[in-house]
Amino acid sequence: MDKRTELDEELERLTEAFREELKKQRNNDNFDVEYELIQQLQEEDEEENPISEDELCTCCGAERRDFSRGEDYQYCEKCREAMKHYPFSIHHFFIVASVVFASVFSVLIFVGNFNGFKSIYNAHKFEKENKLTSAIGAYDEAVSAFSDSTSGKSYKCKSLYLRVADDLYRSMPAGANSMSAVITCIEKGLSSFKAGLPIYSEYVDMYNDCKVMESTYEKITELAQNEKYAAFTGEDDKTYNELMNDMEELLSQTVTVTALNNSKSLNEFPCSEMIVRYFQYMLSYSCKKTEQAYKYLSLAKEANSSAVWLYGYDLGTMEIQNGNTEKAFEYAKLMKQNDYENSYAYILEAAAHRKNGNLKKSLASCEKGFDMGAVSPDLYRQKAMTLILQEKFKEAEKECKTALETEQYGALYFVYLIAATEAKDADAVKEINTALGDMGISYTEKMQDYIDGKITYTEVLTTGTGDIE
């Protein structure tokens, strides 16, 4: 063992000496020859003194480990050099290419459907601002964009239909038409299988509710078309009471409704109390039974307090008639919270301000309504009434003309008539009377009194209902 150690030490000293000589003899002509000699000596040395197993490189298992890098270093110099050029696996290149391709494809999908996504973004923005009418429009645009196959693949956006149904149900901008739209959207958005899942139960309830309201509405229409009510003009108390009782009986009746996307399955539900009460209100209001009208409308509210789209404006108007403008403001606020773009909220607010004598605030409410994109002609009518009270008759005429471009109805013509009369616009007065005659509309009691000179325009627009009737 000692002999071996002495030999090793001797060999190391020799190796060092040779290395020094190698450096000195770099320019020596005999360098190559001497170098070969040294290599030969080293090989002979290795043959005489083989490398122990624990000194072997773990990679090639032939060379000595490079201990200059540390005692625990596992590889020889040659293997280390080779590891710097470790070959790539060919499959990596295929994977990189396919991932890059797929990522580009994904971006192209997004770009191809950009308009659809943007419409959804706008819809979300409008929903946050409670502008449900605009949100519904944006969702409709999104559905069209995704369904359009001209820019690539078309997609069925069932869940977008459900979002539309949600917003429609909350706002019901078109009354009975909106109910049908809700039903259609939910039928498009939910299959009969999905309808059975608990996460969609809210939409199933919405669907059933709309179906019940529709069916109740049909029952009431059928009732009103009964022969015994054909001659009813609203003045006969006996017929009035009969009709009221018949409507009241509907509350104990049921309607049959088909299950969602399953015409074979039928469900029975009680008639919608809210709809029955609302029609009772309409009947009493048209028969000029104001107290009863108020009672039934309040009952409609109690039946479904979230349906502010149904009772809000009418109840608010009745509160103004009763002198409770604060309550009218509350209803206007509720309507705005439900749908910020509901023009009737601004009409109600403007009417309440006008009743309180705050003409500037009344005008401001009208302007806010216009800013919301509300296009109801009644908003122009409200503005015209306020302008009349401010004695700006020409401006009031202008507002009425703008409203008439959208819709022509009695109340609008009456306000126009007041504005034209006060502005001494004889041509307009003649034109209005001709139009009223063509439409078969006769003056209300208040308007007749105004025409006859018994009351002034101020009394028309500030007393009683604060309106032309």
Place this chain on the structure above:
Amino acid sequence: MTALYCVTRYLTFFGTELRTFYEHIMCRIFKIPVEDSRSFKNSELCGHIEHELTENTKQSFLLCFVPFVLNFILGNAALFGGSYLLFYGRIFCLEAVLTFWLGLSLLSNCAPSFEDALSLKDYLYGGEGKAKKILLAPFFGVMYASSFLERYSLTFLLAIIYSVFFPFFTSAIVF
């Protein structure tokens, strides 16, 4: 924990393969010896290549940063199609699911190995150079934190959350 870690690497196959490939390329560029370039192995280095220690800050930083950035960019690109269709438009279709899974795979394989992150930490904060430390601190912070979380497969969970909510926080910028 290693078993769960390996499972998530297998589930996010594409991201794992790409990350090892990028690390291999960086080692080639800086002539760092590579000991084992397999993407999948049953150890904590699954999803990373085994290599010798880097020799300076630049090598260490780029070895961590380049794979991170490349996978992050490609992952987000994949999510534009997949995540927007699935969670924004709520449209369920094959291409949406595949591109979403691709994006998720890439994003959950952004982090460097913990050893590389520690090596970077030593180079950055073991020597001098205040400006370098401050400038690179945010990048180092993100990479170090993500490499730490990856050991417990939490990057996979974070990638899922990020992928699901991706359209909601990018929509304000994009639209």
